[in-house]
Amino acid sequence: MIVFSNLEKKLGAFRLSIQQLEVRRGEYLVILGPSGAGKTVLLLTVAGLLRPDAGEIFFNGLNVTRLAPHKRDVGLVFQEADLFPHLNVVENIGFGKKYRRRKAKEITRRMELLIDMLSIRHLLSRRIDGLSGGEKQRVAVARALAIAPAIFLLDEPLGLLDQNTREELRTELRKIHDELGTTTLHVTHDRNEAFVVADRVAILNEGRLAQVGTKDEILKRPASEFVARFIGVQNIFSAFAEQDDSGNAFLRVGDARFRVSCEGRGNVRFCIAPEAISIHREMPSGVTPEELIAGVVKCLEDRGAVVRVIVNCSLGDAVVFCGKREFLDEGLSCSTPVWLHLGAAAIHVFPQTDAALSGKSQ
Amino acid sequence: MRFRRSDFFAFGGLIVLLHSLLLVGELRGLRFRLDHFSNVALFFTNLYFVYSGYVVSTIVRKVRFLFYPFGYGALLFIFFLRNPDWRPLFFPLAIVYCSIFRLPAAVGLFSIFVLSHIFAQPHPWAAFLVVGSVFSVAYIVHRRAYGLLHVAFMVFGLAAFGLLLFPIVCFVLLDSPQTILETFAQSEVALAMKTSLISATLCTVVVLLFGVPLAYAIARTNFRGKSFLETVIDLPILIPQSAVGVAFLWVVGSKGILGSVVNVPGTLLGVVLAQMFVSAPFLIKSAIASFESVPPHLESVARSLGAPAFGTFWRVSLPLAARGIFIGCILTWSRAISEVGSVAILAYHPMTASVLVFTRSTQAGIEQARPVAIVLVLTCLWVFVGLHFVRSVAFKKFVTRSDQQ
Numbered sequence: 001m002i003v004f005s006n007l008e009k010k011l012g013a014f015r016l017s018i019q020q021l022e023v024r025r026g027e028y029l030v031i032l033g034p035s036g037a038g039k040t041v042l043l044l045t046v047a048g049l050l051r052p053d054a055g056e057i058f059f060n061g062l063n064v065t066r067l068a069p070h071k072r073d074v075g076l077v078f079q080e081a082d083l084f085p086h087l088n089v090v091e092n093i094g095f096g097k098k099y100r101r102r103k104a105k106e107i108t109r110r111m112e113l114l115i116d117m118l119s120i121r122h123l124l125s126r127r128i129d130g131l132s133g134g135e136k137q138r139v140a141v142a143r144a145l146a147i148a149p150a151i152f153l154l155d156e157p158l159g160l161l162d163q164n165t166r167e168e169l170r171t172e173l174r175k176i177h178d179e180l181g182t183t184t185l186h187v188t189h190d191r192n193e194a195f196v197v198a199d200r201v202a203i204l205n206e207g208r209l210a211q212v213g214t215k216d217e218i219l220k221r222p223a224s225e226f227v228a229r230f231i232g233v234q235n236i237f238s239a240f241a242e243q244d245d246s247g248n249a250f251l252r253v254g255d256a257r258f259r260v261s262c263e264g265r266g267n268v269r270f271c272i273a274p275e276a277i278s279i280h281r282e283m284p285s286g287v288t289p290e291e292l293i294a295g296v297v298k299c300l301e302d303r304g305a306v307v308r309v310i311v312n313c314s315l316g317d318a319v320v321f322c323g324k325r326e327f328l329d330e331g332l333s334c335s336t337p338v339w340l341h342l343g344a345a346a347i348h349v350f351p352q353t354d355a356a357l358s359g360k361s362q
Numbered sequence: 363m364r365f366r367r368s369d370f371f372a373f374g375g376l377i378v379l380l381h382s383l384l385l386v387g388e389l390r391g392l393r394f395r396l397d398h399f400s401n402v403a404l405f406f407t408n409l410y411f412v413y414s415g416y417v418v419s420t421i422v423r424k425v426r427f428l429f430y431p432f433g434y435g436a437l438l439f440i441f442f443l444r445n446p447d448w449r450p451l452f453f454p455l456a457i458v459y460c461s462i463f464r465l466p467a468a469v470g471l472f473s474i475f476v477l478s479h480i481f482a483q484p485h486p487w488a489a490f491l492v493v494g495s496v497f498s499v500a501y502i503v504h505r506r507a508y509g510l511l512h513v514a515f516m517v518f519g520l521a522a523f524g525l526l527l528f529p530i531v532c533f534v535l536l537d538s539p540q541t542i543l544e545t546f547a548q549s550e551v552a553l554a555m556k557t558s559l560i561s562a563t564l565c566t567v568v569v570l571l572f573g574v575p576l577a578y579a580i581a582r583t584n585f586r587g588k589s590f591l592e593t594v595i596d597l598p599i600l601i602p603q604s605a606v607g608v609a610f611l612w613v614v615g616s617k618g619i620l621g622s623v624v625n626v627p628g629t630l631l632g633v634v635l636a637q638m639f640v641s642a643p644f645l646i647k648s649a650i651a652s653f654e655s656v657p658p659h660l661e662s663v664a665r666s667l668g669a670p671a672f673g674t675f676w677r678v679s680l681p682l683a684a685r686g687i688f689i690g691c692i693l694t695w696s697r698a699i700s701e702v703g704s705v706a707i708l709a710y711h712p713m714t715a716s717v718l719v720f721t722r723s724t725q726a727g728i729e730q731a732r733p734v735a736i737v738l739v740l741t742c743l744w745v746f747v748g749l750h751f752v753r754s755v756a757f758k759k760f761v762t763r764s765d766q767q
Contacts, residue, residue: 047665070666076666080657
């Protein structure tokens with residue numbers, strides 16, 4: 001549906017550079033990244049409001065790189081809703097009708113549909129300045145989708161809403177997408193929002209794609225340390241990768257050794273989910289002693305059903321989630337010496353280092 | 363508020379008591395006598411005093427209510443009993459006093475007004491202005507609505523500005539409508555007014571036609587030298603008017619370098635040209651500011667919805683900037699109609715009203731110029747008020763950005 005090819009855009013010191021990215025027809029793609037990553041620039045380039053310095057954008061195989069914004073058939077929603085203050089709600093929603101005379105009937109029908117889907121029928125004759133933030137954003141969504149755009153662009157649409165409205169509206173955005181099937185590009189810096197609504201997520205950092213993939217792909221196998229940190233992975237450590245004579249790959253941390261599947265050699269970074277680490281007072285039996293790491297409990301945080309334990313060990317500070325019952329059975333407290341057992345299967349070695357990221361991204 | 367029957371009796375009793383006390387005083391042959399008119403007027407004033415006191419007593423606190431009869435008594439004593447000459451003044455003052463008693467600030471200003479007229483002769487207005495300003499500041503600060511600095515700046519600024527406007531107010535009010543109508547009837551004056559109105563309007567329309575697109579372009583672009591361009595637009599305000607007239611004459615006068623192509627002296631075109639030069643910056647600057655306050659995102663959204671660049675300008679930017687542009691129009695129109703220097707040099711005829719006032723004041727004297735000036739001021743005032751009314755009705759102020767976020 002949308003294909004970016006070697007796209008380059010320079011704005012002051014910032015440089016957006018997208019080698020290759022394809023958004024499939026009917027897909028909900030979220031562009032996730034910290035502020036200043038170039039998410040909005042990318043979106044504005046799709047909308048035609050910024051012209052790229054180099055590279056091409058294709059919609060359905062058609063090169064639109066130099067097409068004026070009003071001919072691109074995209075619906076756009078900004079963070080601040082940006083409704084036209086001199087028009088009322090229904091005039092706002094119907095703004096695009098004038099420019100699509102041939103489709104006027106279809107647009108009217110679609111408007112009715114959207115008004116019901118977003119439950120804004122009671123607002124239709126209201127003035128804009130009387131609406132709440134959530135209502136404004138609903139109207140903005142209806143306005144953008146009323147023209148039946150081929151592509152729906154959302155730039156931090158929930159950024160200024162309060163927590164409850166935000167959660168409500170993001171569910172609705174997903175629902176609307178499921179019903180209408182419009183190819184959607186949604187920009188956000190909120191990883192929860194991204195993983196709730198998206199079919200696929202593209203993580204952008206400093207103008208470059210860090211990883212593109214589904215929620216599971218990204219959460220389980222972050223492509224780099226940056227991605228891991230950005231999506232909230234806590235246990236990120238250094239290790240030394242080596243191979244034995246039969247070609248099996250191992251990670252060595254101090255005396256411990258973990259069997260992993262990775263190709264590299266030398267110093268690597270890896271991450272492991274807190275759930276995959278178990279904690280023991282006595283050296284546990286029935287596990288390979290090589291997979292044990294000794295440490296000292298640094299602090300405890302009781303979260304009800306589970307206890308978040310931070311253990312200082314040769315890896316650094318490891319975060320472990322420990323069930324309440326195990327916690328009581330083990331009788332853990334601060335400064336207790338413990339053994340950590342790392343499930344080797346859950347270890348994920350980052351395929352790219354962040355320095356090597358530039359140049360080849362997906 | 364509901365009246366009970368006992369209230370009526372209480373009213374009646376009070377009035378009769380009050381009035382008979384005064385009458386008794388008169389009958390006892392004290393220092394003053396009441397004529398029939400004063401008697402009746404006094405009765406009704408007392409009636410109003412008691413009625414208004416009843417209303418006030420339901421609103422204000424008890425302690426303050428005790429001051430109500432006290433103030434009335436003071437007025438009565440000063441204006442009615444002590445100075446029989448001032449008696450006609452007593453009735454309106456008493457009625458105003460009773461009406462405003464529940465507003466403490468108004469009562470304060472009222473007392474300052476009265477006292478300054480009694481004690482600060484022969485400059486009662488000046489005294490009122492000064493003491494009243496100080497009182498207002500003190501009062502507002504006491505109520506803690508705003509800080510001392512803002513209130514003091516506001517009040518003293520307004521007081522000074524009031525002094526500036528004072529001559530115009532006197533000027534307009536202190537002439538009989540008869541004189542003004544007669545002045546209007548003079549063909550010379552009527553013609554000059556007509557020329558003024560037509561040329562100023564024409565000038566505004568022309569500036570509107572080229573100024574608004576220019577302003578939009580400036581507001582939506584960013585290039586090296588943009589601030590220089592904006593300074594250039596301000597330039598006409600800074601050049602002395604007489605110099606403007608001479609410069610134009612040199613170029614498009616009968617012997618000017620373009621004189622054989624366009625010859626403007628003595629034509630309406632000349633008048634409009636001179637007026638445009640001095641007044642265009644007002645509209646353009648105001649339009650630039652208005653367009654800049656329209657969020658660019660609104661235009662982006664309009665473009666994405668299918669509106670071409672001009673459609674976006676016409677349906678989004680222009681309506682949102684309309685209010686500011688209209689204010690610019692009012693400024694430009696006012697500046698155009700008041701222009702004398704350059705118009706008189708470039709195109710003395712057809713004579714505009716401003717030029718006529720100037721000519722008469724230098725040749726025939728102030729007395730000849732005054733009625734024309736009054737007519738001009740009144741016309742401008744009416745147009746000004748009318749346009750501002752149109753603005754408030756037709757051009758709403760839009761909140762383009764939500765400030766609370």
